[in-house]
Amino acid sequence: MDTFVQQLINGLTIGSIYALIALGYTMVYGILRLINFAHGDVYMVGAYAGFMLATYLGFAANPSIFGFIVVLFGSMAIAALIGMAIERFAYRPVRKFSRMTTLITAIGMSLFIEYLFVFIFSGTPRSFPSLLPNDNFTLFGNATISTSQLLIFVISILLMIGLQWIIFKTKIGKAMRAVSFNLNSAKLMGVNTDFIIAFTFALGSALAAAGGVLTAQYNPKIEPLMGIITGLKAFVAAVLGGIGNIPGAVLGGLLIGAAETLVVGYGSYIGIPSTYRDAVAFAILILVLLIRPAGLLGSNVQEKV
């Protein structure tokens, strides 16, 4: 039982990160019907931005809650700008072409960011400084939760509530929902749809960067290709929840995270070695596409890439 609770805590921790990233995939898909394959790389960029801020602002040497918050929001802001730049210079020029063109552009963008970072920072992993005291709290039994895990939960939840608030309670959120339903109708309402699209990229990128910084507090090794597998899993999470559906992305992320750690914890009983942890998400993807292509919370079956 303790192991189960422990695995669940670990799984939901990773799952929260997947959820944060999945939100960006799903929002961009909702608005542009584009799978932004560079999104996983924005998560990596967020981790590096946090690393640079922590190092050069001196928070690495003197960790504090204040420093952590500066690093978190700073990297979110940087990633938001980069997300907008990606949209502006890579996707906007090809938006009017076929879906295949934008898809290939997205893959190209992803590779570009990855190897630009390999070029700048080299492929050698860096160690992200620990910005917070890392205590363990014992829950009931022997299950423990660390400060960084607790932080991942709390901050993810706060960010998701914030996102929900933006989308459902603000004017710009209303415009985002309108644009995602019908771009041309939104233009007729006087909505500058280019701005709304850029804002959506900014929002999604900021959440991914938060995921990057939070992960790095939990697992400090960062490297330029770290966004590939995590990004793909978050993409699977978005598909599992129903791409385009925001609560679905959160649900999908938590489920993928939980499934992954449960396989690590219990897979050996049913003959699945723990080294298969990365395969879990993709097995789930195949099942979803076979059984319920619209995803758990997706209502209508839409054309997928």
Added chain:
Amino acid sequence: MLVLENVSVSYGAIEALTDISLEVNQGEVVTLIGANGAGKTTTLRTITGLLEPKNGRITYEGKTISGMAAHKLLPMGIAMSPEGRGVFANLSVRENMEMGAYIRSDKKGIAEDMERGFTMFPRMKERQAQKAGTLSGGEQQMLAMARALMSRPRLLLLDEPSLGLAPLVVHTIFEAIDSIRAEGTTILLVEQNANAALQHSDRAYVLETGRIVMQGDSKELAADPRVKEAYLGE
């Protein structure tokens, strides 16, 4: 108020509109009638900037608007209720109306206009919290019109407001058009229902395969034997 001069529009190699010239004057209700595929919707989409004309010029209150981004026209006073209603099915009725007032920031004025819309279409008031996608076709049409009015347009473009609606609902829609006009809004009405459109307008243009083939006073056109035969089913 609105002038189209020799406007041509193509979808790739196919010419959808050829040399369209038309004029809408302040305070008028002008209708554009024609069969399916004649280019009526294309004309409206070109006026609102969703399509770009290949040739020709569109001016509104003396300013050239052809080639302008669609979202810049609403602030100039041109609102459109699009074909197929184009309501945001995933937003509530109230939110749809708020989207109509997207460019405005005067809360008080918006609230007043919301009430005006509800007075014109009481059904919208009853259903304001409901998602627009759950409304009937007629209600969606009412919502699309109410939403377009939320920006207090000087020129209202209506694309096939009666399409696919039951006769009783069509009657409601045309009554609404009369009352919008009575409030001083200029209207360009695109319709397949030529009968009703001619009754509720001052002037009319007849569009056939992308060209204007007839134009004139609505009453006169309604009496024209060619129009009667081709569009009024007599």
